[in-house]
Amino acid sequence: MDLKKQIKSLAQEYAPEIVNIRRHLHANPELSFQEFKTAKYVAEKLKSFGITPTEGVAETGLTALIEGRNPQKKVIALRADMDALPILEANDVPYKSTNEGVMHACGHDVHTSSLLGTAQVLNQLKENFEGSVKLIFQPGEERIPGGASLMIKDGALEAPKPDHIFGQHVLPHLPAGKVGFREGMYMASADEIYFTVKGKGGHAAMPEKNIDPVLITSHIIVALQQIVSRHASPKMPTVLSFGRVEADGATNVIPNEVKVEGTFRTMDEEWRAKAHHRMRSIAESLAEGMGGSCEFEIRKGYPFLKNSPELTQRARNYAIDLLGNENVVDLDLWMAAEDFSYYTQVADACFYRLGTGNEARGITSSVHTPTFDIDEDALQTGVSLMSWITIQELMHQE
Numbered sequence: 001m002d003l004k005k006q007i008k009s010l011a012q013e014y015a016p017e018i019v020n021i022r023r024h025l026h027a028n029p030e031l032s033f034q035e036f037k038t039a040k041y042v043a044e045k046l047k048s049f050g051i052t053p054t055e056g057v058a059e060t061g062l063t064a065l066i067e068g069r070n071p072q073k074k075v076i077a078l079r080a081d082m083d084a085l086p087i088l089e090a091n092d093v094p095y096k097s098t099n100e101g102v103m104h105a106c107g108h109d110v111h112t113s114s115l116l117g118t119a120q121v122l123n124q125l126k127e128n129f130e131g132s133v134k135l136i137f138q139p140g141e142e143r144i145p146g147g148a149s150l151m152i153k154d155g156a157l158e159a160p161k162p163d164h165i166f167g168q169h170v171l172p173h174l175p176a177g178k179v180g181f182r183e184g185m186y187m188a189s190a191d192e193i194y195f196t197v198k199g200k201g202g203h204a205a206m207p208e209k210n211i212d213p214v215l216i217t218s219h220i221i222v223a224l225q226q227i228v229s230r231h232a233s234p235k236m237p238t239v240l241s242f243g244r245v246e247a248d249g250a251t252n253v254i255p256n257e258v259k260v261e262g263t264f265r266t267m268d269e270e271w272r273a274k275a276h277h278r279m280r281s282i283a284e285s286l287a288e289g290m291g292g293s294c295e296f297e298i299r300k301g302y303p304f305l306k307n308s309p310e311l312t313q314r315a316r317n318y319a320i321d322l323l324g325n326e327n328v329v330d331l332d333l334w335m336a337a338e339d340f341s342y343y344t345q346v347a348d349a350c351f352y353r354l355g356t357g358n359e360a361r362g363i364t365s366s367v368h369t370p371t372f373d374i375d376e377d378a379l380q381t382g383v384s385l386m387s388w389i390t391i392q393e394l395m396h397q398e
Contacts, residue, residue: 003128003391004322010121011384017120018379021045022113023095029084029102029109032140032147035060038082042112042137049120051135058150060139065160066123067132068394074131076390077162077347079148079340080115081108081141090370105372107170110356110379112137114168117383122390131394134162144192144301146339157347163398164311165349166389167340168382172366174355176375179323179385181316181352182331187305188237188265189272190337191298195220195283199292201249201256210254211291214247217258220283220294221245227278232271239265239335240279265335267304276300305341308348311393315350318392319385354382 030038039060043053046064053064060082089096089103097103104110115135122133136156140147151157157165174180197220199213221242232238242262249255264279266272280296287294319328331353340351357363358375365371 007387011380015380018113018117019376022109025109026104027095027098029104032083032143035082035139058154061151062137064135068126068129070130071132075160075162077134077165079136079167080111082112106367110170114382118386121387129391129394141339148339148342165343165347167351168354170356171353172357176378178327178355180329180331183309183312185306188335189304190301191264193262195296196259197294198257201254204252204254212254213258216287216290216292220286223282302337302339303341307350311348312350315389318389322388
């Protein structure tokens with residue numbers, strides 16, 4: 001039996017177990033950097049496959065190595081994230097979250113179970129390829145500073161250093177059985193914005209005796225949007241959004257201060273730095289000009305994610321070979337952010353999307369929603385494709 005048939009056969013054989021793993025993870029989610037039980041569970045599964053993990057990387061992360069013949073010839077890294085979100089699950093399913101207020105609403109249970117299945121397949125076939133496969137199970141993708149950055153600092157990409165790294169992410173609007181790729185720039189950088197406008201509160205019927213921070217804040221928010229509409233190049237995707245404005249006044253009370261939270265996303269580091277300066281300058285000067293003050297904080301988040309064009313093109317071709325041309329799609333730019341971007345800054349990388357939707361069965365909810373779920377047939381696709389990409393890339397001559 002050739003390798004492609006073997007991979008498909010093993011992925012099908014292991015599918016029930018991988019579904020059970022996914023359901024266990026989904027029912028037992030843990031928040032970012034609190035994945036202690038999840039990491040222990042993953043480590044025990046790896047050991048049961050005959051793979052020895054290195055635990056405690058970045059505290060709640062772990063790595064493992066599968067060595068084929070001539071293990072130093074080439075090294076491919078595969079990454080999955082393990083953390084969940086602070087969301088109360090609304091699904092009525094047997095594997096519903098048992099940790100109230102915490103949910104795998106972004107598919108990290110899928111990523112982790114799929115990588116475990118891939119590890120099982122590759123370990124079974126390690127006599128059929130040269131080189132090594134490094135498995136990376138990381139914490140904290142959902143929170144700054146990002147578990148990927150901490151894994152890198154803790155040596156996850158060393159001893160041995162991978163030549164290439166791959167990651168996959170669920171895509172609910174793409175049907176299960178299909179996958180998507182994009183060469184080059186793919187995802188945005190992401191920064192968190194926090195600012196507090198201070199004024200002088202008092203009776204709303206006597207605004208002349210107050211310095212109204214609500215009014216000042218409204219001017220600042222409108223003015224900051226000009227950074228996108230008047231300063232960003234039309235060729236440079238940029239998003240500035242504010243999702244939280246807290247003014248603890250009343251119908252007849254002007255508060256002393258207003259707190260605002262938002263996000264800034266783009267795909268160019270030089271423009272990112274300029275925009276940070278402009279935002280702070282506009283907010284502070286406007287507040288001062290209206291008699292108040294503004295404390296402006298930018299928490300710099302993940303960098304942009306750029307896929308290696310050559311590596312991604314090869315991976316796309318491997319996917320066509322395995323799944324058929326009709327099941328491989330091209331992706332648009334995505335203004336969401338992912339800490340996999342840290343890996344793309346230090347190694348040739350490919351981050352692709354795994355279709356998990358099924359409209360006929362009503363599985364259509366987006367990620368980060370309380371009704372997110374997947375068509376679990378996607379797990380078999382995820383395992384077989386990641387295994388096939390890995391083996392094909394190990395065989396590729398640079």
